[in-house]
Amino acid sequence: MKAQVAPILLFSASIHCLGFNFAYESLQLTNDHILDFTAIQFGNASSAPKTYQGPRCKYQPGDPSWPSTSEWASLNASLNGHLLKPEPPGSACYPGPKYDADTCAFLVGPARATRFFLDDPLTSLVTWGEGATCLPMLNTTGRTCAQGGFPVYVVNASSVRDIQTAVNFARNRDIRLVIKNTGHDFIAKSTGRGSLSIWTHFLKGMEFLANYSTGEYVGAAARVSAGIEAWEAYNAMAIAGNFTVVVPLDPSVGYGGGWTLGGGHGPLASLYGLGADQVLSMNIVTAEGRFVTADLNQNRDLFFALRGGGGGTFGIVTSMMVKAWPKRTDISGVTYYFTTGPGQSTMSDSRGYPAVPPIHIPDPEVFWRAYRIYLTFADEIVNAGGFGFGDVTPQGPAGTTTYLFASTITIPGMSASSTKKFLDPLFSSYRAAGINLSTPDPATVLYAQRGAGVTPNSFPGASSDRLLITRLLPRRLWANNASEQLAAVAEVNRASAELGYRVTTRAYAPTAAAAGYPGDGAVNPAMRDMVVHCVTVKREAVDVLAPRELLVEHARLSARVDELRRLTPGGGAYFNEADRLEPGFQQSFWGKHYDRLLAVKRAVDPWGLFWVPTGVGSEDWEVVKAEGEMPTQDGPLCRIGGV
Incomplete structure (x- = not known):
């Protein structure tokens, strides 16, 4: 299941003069890749309608406009076979063709002491937010298993090109898009019924730099890939011996993803600030499908928004450059x-x-x-x-x-x-x-x-x-x-x-x-x-x-x-x-920042492609549920007030 990934590196004397931080970022979508499959062509936010013109609801399986089997096959070919259509792991516990007593017993027992769920393409660690539609349980009497709020397809991203291809397809075909790293997420922002998921979990790479400068910053730094978890960053620091970076306390939290974008507290927060405070630059794929760098010299509004404005909202981060301290802590x-x-x-x-x-x-x-x-x-x-x-x-x-x-x-x-x-x-x-x-x-x-x-x-x-x-x-x-x-x-x-x-x-x-x-x-x-x-x-x-x-x-x-x-x-x-x-x-x-964040959101994503519950701009959309029910991700995502 693992995609090809970059290695975790430990030390470099100075920054390389590259437009990307890791090799997987050099593999990008070009016009040659889309000649025979226009569903993955790039978007243009500047020429997009100022008011939303798409369908009221993102298309779901069974809708007439849901992509055909042949279109999904073409997407998979464009992704070099990295498109998955996984079943919820809990399906092994329910009567039917997927039932397997041994697998079910593993899921509710030994699997909890392994990385099975963290390395699973669908699992969100907060199951109620997904809709709890296929719980791993030994006794499933009275319960059913369904895809529910889990994504239908998952892109096991191994390159920027994979991410760009998936972003363009979801935008052009009006499909709900979600982003997942580890599944650590208290309200299941990384799930969504009828969605295409971009899974950045196996984009692995970390490199310490003794000398780095940007703007007024001169000092040590680290390159961090989107899929790096806290334990991997701790291991890299322990091996290097003389670098400190600000990371989550829980070892399995996704350091390179939503933790940083949403703020990111940890043991060093009072000393060095939050995870978002460490960022010197970010490489991202935008809603247009473009690969750009955001820092104080370029895409400054996006750089502002990404440092605390919330994950899954403004783009998909592929790597970031962060501050480091050249000492053991x-x-x-x-x-x-x-x-x-x-x-x-x-x-x-x-x-x-x-x-x-x-x-x-x-x-x-x-x-x-x-x-x-x-x-x-x-x-x-x-x-x-x-x-x-x-x-x-x-x-x-x-x-x-x-x-x-x-x-x-x-x-x-x-x-x-x-x-x-x-x-x-x-x-x-x-x-x-x-x-x-x-x-x-x-x-x-x-x-x-x-x-x-x-x-x-x-x-x-x-x-x-x-x-x-x-x-x-x-x-x-x-x-x-x-x-x-x-x-x-x-x-x-x-x-x-x-x-x-x-x-x-x-x-x-x-x-x-x-x-x-x-x-x-x-x-x-x-x-x-x-x-x-x-x-x-x-x-x-x-x-x-x-x-x-x-x-x-x-x-x-x-x-x-x-x-x-x-x-x-x-x-x-x-x-x-x-x-x-x-x-x-x-x-x-977000307090006083919200108006600015909303303006950035609508400028970079006029299609409403990136949506997470309670995120910036989320008030424009809703997951439709029956009246009087807790809103989970098991429902179609629809525009509030119609088109």
């Missing part, structure tokens, strides 16, 4: 736990730091007092360039008073002894609150730890496959005169936990100063003024729910987060961890 930190339930001797996730045994707190009031202490200390963490986790998980059904608080605090570039001194005030406050806990001895670990790209979130139905809503908590909550407001936030989170929701906090602050050059990106302004990224999560899997039940569960969750929204007027939310029904998403995700 170490991170010191601690992991500790509080629980109101029975004591536990070990915990499964300490993020690489020796975990202090969980402290049992019999009195729930003391537990929540400790939670408020952590929240109060969050601004100290981010001001030190750190990243903090502080997660409350109910340990029983709603209405119980058994909770677990799990926290990891990391400080890049700080020694273990300095980190302990830094944390002393926090743990002194805990002790003053009645918790017998000495300041733990921090450990120091490598930022770039080698791995194999398999994590607890690497399969459908994992902890990421949940309903969630995010809110960015602004710095003003931590001002001297705003302690009551912060206490009110803590009370809202407590009430959510008491109703059975998990409440996570990520303390990081990607300020404009941390972001540095080149600045002027489309990152949500609320992220420049935040201290905590708060996420409220329904712990139970929802992919087994009917769409109407799913909408009811969403309404309950949204009612909880509405209280946080009221406490943070003018605040925002994080696009990469989005609520499918985020109210006023234009303001929540």
